[in-house]
Amino acid sequence: MQRKEFALGDIVEMKKVHPCGTNAWKVIRMGMDIRIKCTGCGHSVLLPRSRFEKRLKKVHPNKSES
Known part of the structure; x- marks a missing residue:
């Protein structure tokens, strides 16, 4: 399984x-x-990192930092 790339602000x-x-x-x-941080309630x-990568489904890159 390929590792998903993510960055700060994504x-x-x-x-x-x-x-x-x-x-x-x-x-x-x-x-x-x-x-x-939840985008709905702010929690x-x-x-x-290992648990985060296991639970990650999809990344939507931040357009402003490209």
Whole structure:
């Protein structure tokens, strides 16, 4: 399985929907851990990189940084 590329500020889609009903998250911190923020309710979650990559479904690149 190919590793998905993502960057700071990208909108990512996770496998499971957030309880608020949104499936889109913004990457706000990268490193050993990844912090993502729900675009619906603003809740942020810190996940280890391995768990984040396992749960990642799709990446929507940030157009402004290209």
